[in-house]
Amino acid sequence: MDDRILIRPYTPSDIDATIDIFLRAIREVSSKDYSPAEIEAWARVEDRSRWAERRISRPAWIAEFDRKPVGFSDLTGDGCLDMMFVHPEFQRFGIASLLLSRVEDEALRLGFGRIYTEASRTARPFFERKGFRVVTRQIVEKRGQALENFLMEKFYG
Template sequence: MDERILIKPYAPSDVDATIEIFLRSIREISSKNYSAAEIEAWAEVEDRRSWAERRMSRPAWMAEIAGNRVGFSDLTSDGCLDMMFVHPGYQGIGVATRLLGRVEEEARTLGFRRIYTEASRTARPFFERKGFRVITRQIVKKRGQDLENFLMEKFCT
C-alpha cells in the first residue's frame, strides 16, 4: 500500500474536487461497464450546494497524494458506504483500499455490526476482494435509464 496516500476528513473546500473525481471516474472508468446513455444519465451533479451539504452531513474523507485530492468516501448513519470514487489517474495504487480502511474504522467506532454499499458493475470486483458479498442485484432509475448495481455487505470485525 502506498504510504503517500493521506486520508483526511472532508472539508467544505473539497466540494469541487469531489465533484470532479465523481464525474471523471464515471465517465472514464465506469464507461467500460455501462453504455454511453447510462453514463450520461449517471454522470451529473444537478446541485452543487446539495452535493456539499450531503458530504458535510456525515463522516466523509478525502484521499490526497502530494497535496492532490485523488479520492473520497463517506459513511451514512445507518452504515452505508454511500460513495467511494477514485480519480482515474490514481486507480490501482491503493487509494480505494485506504479509504475503505478508514470507513471500516469509523464503522467499528460507531458500533456498526455491518456496512453495506450499492456497488456499480465497475466497483463490484473491488468490494468482493475486500470481503463484501452480494445480497442482490438492483436496477436504479436515473434520468430515464436503468442502471444495474449490487447491494453488498460486509460484517465488521
C-alpha cells in the first residue's frame, strides 16, 4: 500500500472537499459514459446542509493522498454503499479499493452479511472486479433526465 494514502473518518470540515470530489468525478470521469445532459442533471449539490447531514449521519470516510482529500465513501444503516467517488487526478491509485475495503470492514463489524450499491455505468466494472454482482439495471430520474445505473450486491460470510 502507498503510505501517502490514508483512510480516515469523515468530519464536518470535509464538506467542501467531498462536494468538489463528487462534482469533478462526475463531470470529468463519468462524462465518458453519460451524455452532457445527463451529467448536467447529475452533477449538482443544491442543498449543502442536506449534503452535510447525509455524510455525518452514517459511517463515512475520506481518502487522503499526502494529506489532501482525494476520495470518499459511506455506508448506510441498511448496508448500502451510498457514495464512493475519487478525484479525477487520483484515479488508478488504488484509492477506491482502499475505501471499499474500509466500507467492507465496517459492514462486517456491524454484522451485515450483504452490502449493496447503485453503481453508475462508470463504476460497474470496478464493483464487478471486487465481487459484486448485478441484481438489476435501473433507470433513475434526475432533474428531467433518465440515468441508467445498476443495483449490485456482494455477500459476506
